[in-house]
Amino acid sequence: xxxxxxxxxxxxxxxxxxxxxxxxxxxxxxxxxxxxxxxxxxxxxxxxxxxxxxxxxxxxxxxxxxxxxxxxxxxxxxxxxxxxxxxxxxxxxxxxxxxxxxxxxxxxxxxxxxxxxxxxxxxxxxxxxxxxxxxxxxxxxxxxxxxxxxxxxxxxxxxxxxxxxxxxxxxxxxxxxxxxxxxxxxxxxxxxxxxxxxxxxxxxxxx
Numbered sequence: 001x002x003x004x005x006x007x008x009x010x011x012x013x014x015x016x017x018x019x020x021x022x023x024x025x026x027x028x029x030x031x032x033x034x035x036x037x038x039x040x041x042x043x044x045x046x047x048x049x050x051x052x053x054x055x056x057x058x059x060x061x062x063x064x065x066x067x068x069x070x071x072x073x074x075x076x077x078x079x080x081x082x083x084x085x086x087x088x089x090x091x092x093x094x095x096x097x098x099x100x101x102x103x104x105x106x107x108x109x110x111x112x113x114x115x116x117x118x119x120x121x122x123x124x125x126x127x128x129x130x131x132x133x134x135x136x137x138x139x140x141x142x143x144x145x146x147x148x149x150x151x152x153x154x155x156x157x158x159x160x161x162x163x164x165x166x167x168x169x170x171x172x173x174x175x176x177x178x179x180x181x182x183x184x185x186x187x188x189x190x191x192x193x194x195x196x197x198x199x200x201x202x203x204x205x206x207x
Contacts, residue, residue: 036139036140039139039140039207040140040142041142043102043140043141043142043205043206043207044142044143044144044205046097046098046099046102046104046142046205047104047142047143047144047203047204047205048144049097050087050088050096050097050098050104050144050203050205051067051144051145051146051201051203053066053087053097054066054067054070054083054087055067055146055148057087059086066083066086066087067146067148067150067201068148068150069083070083070084070106070121070201071108071148071150071197071199071201072152074108074119074121075121077121077122080106080121080122081122081127081129081130084096084104084106084122084124085130088104088124088203090124090127090129090130090131090132091129091130091131092131098205100131100132101207102132102205102206102207103123103124103125103130103132103135103136103205103206103207104123104124104132104203104204104205104206105120105122105123105124105125105203105204105206106120106121106122106123106201106202106203107119107120107121107201107202107203107204108121108199108200108201108202109199109200109201109202111200118202125206135206135207136206137206137207138207139207140206140207141204141205141206141207142204142205142206143202143203143204143205144202144203145200145201145202145203146200146201146202147198147199147200147201148198148199148200148201149196149197149198149199150196150197150198150199151194151195151196151197152194152195152196152197153192153194153195154194155191155192155193155194156190156191156192156194157191158190158191158192
């Protein structure tokens, strides 16, 4: 008759206990909110809201949006500073979206340069004229990104050379009035398609 049994080892029990304790501590650490989480979420929302405002508002009615102006002046630090001051903040004359406790930087992606794909066009922490000058990333950093399809050269739909009731007719010197002239030769289109560019823009908010 064979006897079956289980050999109990105190070493195995201790090892098993230590493994379970380690797993429990790890799960507790991962499940505990980090102390900077609210600030991180606030930084993310500030970055997102600032980009949305830049993409949907302009200095004057019918003019380019702040985002279009930023793209057009991405190599002009002085003009870009004024744009960012008006929207994001940075001096006492403009109360922007981003509070003074946070600094920010506007970046563009350059797909034609794989070695340096990210170009920082403006950094408030490195701008001596900004009230965030001297700030650097130490606690939190969050970003928002937007694709922008913009015209470097705006299109020109042109004008019709023919005479319609709703528009002026053709004349070599300018609009004809009254509308009684049409060209005899084949008309030449003055439509210009412009030059479109797609930009990937990122705004980083940090503290």
